[in-house]
Amino acid sequence: MELMTDDRLQRVLKYVRAFIFIFSILAISLMVLIGSVIIYAKSKGAPPLSVSQSSIFYSKDGSIIGEAHSGEKRYWVSLADISPHLIDATVAVEDRRFFSHHGFDPKRIAGALLADIKAMAKVQGASTISQQYARNLFLEHEKTWNRKLNEALYTIRIEANYSKEEILEGYLNTIYYGHGAYGIESASYYYFGKPAADLNLAEASMLAGIPKGPGVYSPFTDSERALARQKTVLDSMVENKDITRAEAEAVLAEPLVYGNREHLPKEFMAPYFQDAVRSVIRHDLKLEKELEDGGLHIYTTLDPKMQEIAEEQITATFDPNSTMQVGFVAMEPKSGKVLALVGGRDYEESPYNRVTQAERQPGSTFKPLLYYRALERGFTPSTGFRSERTTFQVDEGRSTYTPHNFNHYYANDTLTMMQALPLSDNVYAVKTHLLLGKSELVKQAKKMGIESDVKAVPSLALGTSPVRVLDMANAYSTFANGGKEVQPVFIEKVVNYKGEVLYEHDAKSKQVLDKDVTFVLNHMMTGMFDTALNGYMAVTGNAIKDKLTRPYAGKSGSTETDSWMIGYTPQLVSAVWTGYDKDQNITLWTEKRYAKEIWAGFMENALKNKSVVAFQPTDNVVSVKVNPQSGLLASEDCPVSRMTYYVKGSEPTEYCTKEAEGTEQEQAPPDTTAPEKKEKWWKKLVPWM
Numbered sequence: 001m002e003l004m005t006d007d008r009l010q011r012v013l014k015y016v017r018a019f020i021f022i023f024s025i026l027a028i029s030l031m032v033l034i035g036s037v038i039i040y041a042k043s044k045g046a047p048p049l050s051v052s053q054s055s056i057f058y059s060k061d062g063s064i065i066g067e068a069h070s071g072e073k074r075y076w077v078s079l080a081d082i083s084p085h086l087i088d089a090t091v092a093v094e095d096r097r098f099f100s101h102h103g104f105d106p107k108r109i110a111g112a113l114l115a116d117i118k119a120m121a122k123v124q125g126a127s128t129i130s131q132q133y134a135r136n137l138f139l140e141h142e143k144t145w146n147r148k149l150n151e152a153l154y155t156i157r158i159e160a161n162y163s164k165e166e167i168l169e170g171y172l173n174t175i176y177y178g179h180g181a182y183g184i185e186s187a188s189y190y191y192f193g194k195p196a197a198d199l200n201l202a203e204a205s206m207l208a209g210i211p212k213g214p215g216v217y218s219p220f221t222d223s224e225r226a227l228a229r230q231k232t233v234l235d236s237m238v239e240n241k242d243i244t245r246a247e248a249e250a251v252l253a254e255p256l257v258y259g260n261r262e263h264l265p266k267e268f269m270a271p272y273f274q275d276a277v278r279s280v281i282r283h284d285l286k287l288e289k290e291l292e293d294g295g296l297h298i299y300t301t302l303d304p305k306m307q308e309i310a311e312e313q314i315t316a317t318f319d320p321n322s323t324m325q326v327g328f329v330a331m332e333p334k335s336g337k338v339l340a341l342v343g344g345r346d347y348e349e350s351p352y353n354r355v356t357q358a359e360r361q362p363g364s365t366f367k368p369l370l371y372y373r374a375l376e377r378g379f380t381p382s383t384g385f386r387s388e389r390t391t392f393q394v395d396e397g398r399s400t401y402t403p404h405n406f407n408h409y410y411a412n413d414t415l416t417m418m419q420a421l422p423l424s425d426n427v428y429a430v431k432t433h434l435l436l437g438k439s440e441l442v443k444q445a446k447k448m449g450i451e452s453d454v455k456a457v458p459s460l461a462l463g464t465s466p467v468r469v470l471d472m473a474n475a476y477s478t479f480a481n482g483g484k485e486v487q488p489v490f491i492e493k494v495v496n497y498k499g500e501v502l503y504e505h506d507a508k509s510k511q512v513l514d515k516d517v518t519f520v521l522n523h524m525m526t527g528m529f530d531t532a533l534n535g536y537m538a539v540t541g542n543a544i545k546d547k548l549t550r551p552y553a554g555k556s557g558s559t560e561t562d563s564w565m566i567g568y569t570p571q572l573v574s575a576v577w578t579g580y581d582k583d584q585n586i587t588l589w590t591e592k593r594y595a596k597e598i599w600a601g602f603m604e605n606a607l608k609n610k611s612v613v614a615f616q617p618t619d620n621v622v623s624v625k626v627n628p629q630s631g632l633l634a635s636e637d638c639p640v641s642r643m644t645y646y647v648k649g650s651e652p653t654e655y656c657t658k659e660a661e662g663t664e665q666e667q668a669p670p671d672t673t674a675p676e677k678k679e680k681w682w683k684k685l686v687p688w689m
Contacts, residue, residue: 053294074182076497079169083199089208092236095129103159133171178214193259272343295497301337313601327354327469327577333477336486359466363557366463381418382631387411416631422527422539433461448475473575480568483513525553544600565599632656
């Protein structure tokens with residue numbers, strides 16, 4: 001009997017040893033397999049965690065003005081900008097041991113298997129937050145062994161290369177909360193109208209329950225099931241010792257107040273401005289791929305209040321039945337920052353941007369560029385030319401050119417520059433242009449940022465070469481800031497979803513115009529609204545001067561198809577173009593006034609609560625009281641006077657007499673040429689004398 005027992009014992013021991021051996025082999029094989037998988041996963045390196053996100057456009061004051069996305073509204077926020085209640089609720093209900101496991105939760109897996117065996121069906125999930133994150137990033141949601149294996153590989157790679165905080169942050173920014181809201185920031189705004197950082201316990205516990213079944217547990221879909229799910233979340237938080245039972249019951253006792261079902265607090269505005277920003281990002285900053293991938297935070301220069309003023313003024317000015325269009329832009333002259341932009345009357349009807357894309361004839365708004373050049377070359381505000389119908393011989397006598405004044409009205413007398421500019425005399429302008437040489441105005445335009453291909457022809461002085469509204473506003477900004485070069489600025493800074501600065505505007509400027517000459521011109525351009533200069537006819541700003549409450553410099557311009565008004569203070573420049581897209585003539589008097597009325601209304605309202613700032617004389621200029629008609633010092637014989645500035649040494653020294661005031665003799669122009677070219681210049685003047 002004992003021998004039989006020993007024999008049986010030996011057989012049992014043999015089976016036990018065999019089982020242990022096989023189990024050991026299997027365990028070792030499993031460990032080798034797991035180790036191989038881990039080594040393989042780690043060898044693949046860190047998987048990219050980038051996902052499709054919305055890019056957000058911010059205004060100057062930090063408010064959101066728009067967004068760009070590829071169909072999924074997702075706004076990445078850091079873990080520090082997410083409510084701790086939401087973090088605790090998500091971890092408690094989705095993966096309680098998230099901070100202690102390495103991507104997989106064996107205890108949870110075992111529990112899920114037992115639950116499934118008892119129910120004879122798949123009733124409980126065991127995926128950790130890391131696994132769900134891997135699935136959301138890289139995989140489809142089909143239930144296959146191949147997908148499970150890939151999910152495991154990606155989970156290992158994520159856990160091996162990223163911290164728990166990075167994984168949790170990514171998870172909360174990628175999961176779907178229903179109704180097109182991807183990520184907690186979009187969901188928080190959609191359900192409760194607030195950022196994720198401000199969620200309270202009740203709101204957080206509701207949101208944390210939705211990702212399990214967005215189509216089932218959304219309170220906007222099924223409020224009873226959503227509340228039941230919220231209770232489950234709160235119970236999990238109690239079990240995890242995040243909150244007390246009393247706190248959970250207090251939450252359930254209070255009804256939730258929901259938001260306006262918007263993914264972001266937004267007043268989408270300035271669509272033409274936003275298009276200009278997109279163009280800068282793509283073509284100038286070369287960040288097109290980053291914009292397409294999403295997640296950019298784009299901080300622009302737009303001033304929402306000024307944009308609103310511009311849009312309201314345009315709407316109030318135009319006849320609703322008119323088909324005329326508008327191009328409007330306002331800039332800060334010292335920096336070139338674009339503060340407001342309207343590229344048309346209806347973006348939905350026509351997104352074509354008439355500020356940044358269209359080129360139109362600027363008319364007389366081009367003359368200040370000419371007169372700056374003339375002042376720089378020796379002209380003064382007192383330089384006089386005779387205004388009368390004149391035919392010029394050009395191209396060395398091969399052709400002629402006859403400019404016309406508005407309504408064919410001529411002074412038939414000598415005009416000084418200080419008169420010719422605000423009266424917008426075309427004959428004076430062409431004489432100045434041809435005397436300087438046609439190429440000089442082209443050079444001046446390029447120096448001041450005019451990018452269009454302006455032609456060196458006699459009529460260029462009258463603004464016949466098409467230019468962009470934006471370029472003209474930028475040129476006038478150079479005058480307004482005292483002669484410093486600026487470029488239009490739309491973007492202050494671009495930051496990606498990680499907080500890395502991809503671009504930041506570097507404010508640089510250099511003096512490109514003579515500051516003394518610039519001041520003399522600026523002061524002359526205030527004459528557009530000065531009644532002391534209208535010896536022959538009303539100055540061009542006469543129609544709006546009663547609406548203005550502070551000093552402005554400006555110039556209007558018109559062609560048969562275009563109407564312009566550009567004006568400025570040291571604080572603000574704005575340019576307005578109105579006209580028809582298809583070169584239709586502007587025939588109605590009311591339509592011809594639109595540009596001036598829009599400009600005046602905008603400037604007055606935009607500067608209403610700002611201090612009055614005048615252009616400050618530079619060190620090398622001197623002011624004297626001058627009779628505008630004669631260009632000489634005012635006297636008892638010539639009592640009409642205007643305080644006028646000159647570069648020191650160029651101011652008049654003779655007093656005006658009655659004979660001088662009424663003279664019809666054209667003054668000799670300043671010598672603007674080298675000695676060897678004098679004869680040629682004077683030959684040009686012969687037809688005028």
